[in-house]
Amino acid sequence: MQIQSYVSPGEALGALSCRLSMMVRQKKRLPFHLALSGGGTARLLFAHWTASFRRRIDWQNIRFYWVDERCVPPSDPQSNYGEARRLLFDPLGIPPEHCLRIAGEADPEKEAGRCSEAVRGLLSPNGGPPRFDCAILGVGTDLHTASIFPHMPGLLDSEACYAVSRHPATGQRRITLTGPPILNCAALLVGVVGKEKAEVVRSLREGPWDESRPASYLLFRARNAVVFSDVF
Structure with missing residues (x-):
């Protein structure tokens, strides 16, 4: 795991985007298979891509997947897919068939299996x-x-590619990639921005890198993981 620090969230996410652009250009056999996350950092990243990387990345040669999804329909404001459709896919003209959507409105166990x-x-x-x-x-x-989430060790080494988890505070069900496919990715690009993430960056640097801290556990073991942060 590498941790690269920049002076602002914009510079950190710009560097992440440049790395992605280079990887897409360098792949000899297209399409490029990219798994996306949701959340606040993803919203910033999608805005950055549509504003500054519209013509710097060959979006039509990317096939999109999901790292995780909340068990809600795409019309729900919490849907990762719905948010990406609004902020990224529609503005860039990416057709629905280029995205393998997790159907958050479906039965979670069956959808994880599908x-x-x-x-x-x-x-x-x-x-x-x-x-x-x-x-x-x-x-x-x-x-x-x-x-x-912490204290879900079964998800770090599950034989399933996707499994059902629950948010520890809200109980909301989610469908998530498990540890093995995350670790098998050719590259992990990780955005960690905002001053509230200072302790996160320290923990990634200093450990412990055990199962009680899933991000530390996975990024420490990944073959090619780069963290882009505005925290020094």
Whole structure:
């Protein structure tokens, strides 16, 4: 894991975007398979992409997947897909067929199974965890990433690609990528911005990197993870 610090959230997310742009250009066999997260950092990132990277990334040669999704319909303001459709896909003219949506309105267990089968069929034809070209992750102040929260060790090593989790405070059900496909990504690009994330960055640097801190656990073990932050 590398941690790169910048003077502002805009510079940090700009550097993350430049790295993604380079990776898309360098891939020899397209399309490029990208898993997206939701949340506050994702909203900033989507705005950055539509404003400054509209022509710097070949969006039509990207196929989009989800790191996690809340169990709500796409019309709900909490839907990661619905928010991305409004802030990113529609402004960039990305067609729905370029995105494998997690149907948050469906039965969670069945939908987790459907998505697991779908990504295995597309990205792991020879078995094993699927291999995304890149996943964009965020990190919460409790050191969760994706929707893998502290004290959910079964999600870090599950044989399923996607599984159902619950937010520890609200009880809201979510569908999340598990640890193995996250660790099997060719690259993890992680945006950690905002002064409230200073303790998060310190924990990523200093550890402990155990199962009680899912983001630390995964990023410490990832083959190619870069954290972009405005915290020094």
